[in-house]
Amino acid sequence: MNILVCIKQVPDTGTRIQLLKEGKGIDESGIEWIINPYDEFALEEALRIKERIPNTRVQVLSLGPPRVEKALRTALAMGADKAVLIETPVSPSSSEEKPSLLNKNPALVAQALAQIISSQKDFTSPEGLKKASFEEKKNPPAEKIKWDLILTGKVGIDESHFATGPMLAEKLNIPHVGFVTKLQEKIKNIWLCERQGEEGIIEEITLHLPALITVEKGLNEPRYPSLPGIMKAKKKELKKIKLSTLDIHYDKQMITFHSYQLPKESPPPRFISGSAEEQAKKLIHILKEKEKLI
């Protein structure tokens, strides 16, 4: 089967966010970039499926400035077969320019990803996969890739849109299930997804492929790239396509942000002292009488 994993490169979770002058955006200088943790769960799941089901190929797709190549190399080192980068112009970083519009607009990202997904050609044999770029020029194969499963994280931890996955599914006119914590094949093309519902309920959904799934933490523990994996990754295909060559409609969906702000500095805490019993009594008194919370 053909699995596509959409990944995003985001600042490491330990990053202390710094703002540009006048709150025009995020200062990207000095940021350590990683694969979005939720997308990493999606990639790990794809690699596990590949290990279980013969003839499975895993391709990763991302969109972003040239720095994203590093995230895709990591994905290849973990075991993905091929990577495609939709390259956007170099991010303005700490300059005064407007940050990329595309960044804040999942609808535009979904359009770009969908275009790549529906245009890619198939190379059936593993050898074909290796020689893909060479043969593509010489002898373009007629068939488009039939994607069985598209996996991605439930959210990018940077911009918290929760939207690119569902929007991509809408564009491709396929069903999607969000927030999945367990995934298994029942019979060919019918998969069972589990997710946490409300009030401690677990929902089970049967899904016919082709479909898109967004994944939640708890699905798996992603592997680290192995040394042989890193060596192999250097020879794997990483294709770059300029965003400007795609046909994206920058219309009414477009949103821009300004006036970036860090959380307000909180006033110093009020320490409640005394024995454990006194502390407890004082706290409950405050929460009840002063804050009226309990």
Add this chain to the structure above:
Amino acid sequence: MSQVKALISVDFLNQQAKSSSLDLLSFALHQNWQVCALCLGANKEAIETVKKQGAQEIFFHPDKASNPQNLTPFVSGFIKEQKPNVILASSSSKNLELFPRVAFRLKLPFLSDCLDLQWQKDSWIIEKSFYAGKCQARSHLNVLPDTPPVVLIRPHQVGQQEAFTNSKDSSVTELTWNIPESTNYKLVRTKKTQKSKRPELTEAQIIISGGRGMQSPENFKLLEDLANCLGPEVSVGASRAVTDAGWVPHSMQVGQTGKTVSPQLYIACGISGAIQHLAGMNRSRIIVAINNDPSAPLFQKSHYGLVGDLFKIIPCLIKELKQQNKN
């Protein structure tokens, strides 16, 4: 433009409108907006609270199709008919599955995890959280005809006012949507986990959270006991250190790779306060930290700090609350 018309999608749980949705209704009504409530998965009795809250128009459909793909065309058609100036819903996981599809289909601006919105001089000013709360930014949307933004708001950010009493009767309409059965998507069964009946972390009014200072998974029982004393709107959360260690499920994690929460009261027990954790809870109204290490960074973000042994303090809190509940 005369009066703003807001279409608010109301969430229901066990045929009860969720408090996060009622907040949105009261918020919109206090702005003097005309409110049209879309109640999916609600029966006629369930919409009574929505009526009481003061929505002028109520549309309901008893069956909320489980497949967002099949529901999308119906909701999209409804928006086109109603021509609202904004579509509001809470940032719940169900809405995060449905509304990106709807917004994409109708080519409407989509914003989620929003903290506030205001209508000013014919444009929307929307405040959105980024990096799970490490920063926030503002968007000005000039409203074009037929392009209302779809805005999903984080629970408990707006509309904590009392219910709005509407003098006029609401108009109630049952929608006659014939949502087709899915062949490619089926919700087969739901099973209860052992977890007790507590609200979603993102919806809870009060959260008791435990970190490495809890020392073992068994000790989370202590936090459960404290939560029980505080009432039904209380949830128990955890830091990444303890969910990664497998002490409690990942679904309990608060932080950048877990849930972003903003309850009225957040009590952090034995949590030092890594930057990822702070991002996920720094918009809680009142933060209480209990930790034996006075240099724990969480104290600097909290309103009240209790330095001491949580295994002594929490039982005292439980004892005191039980005594007060009795009286």
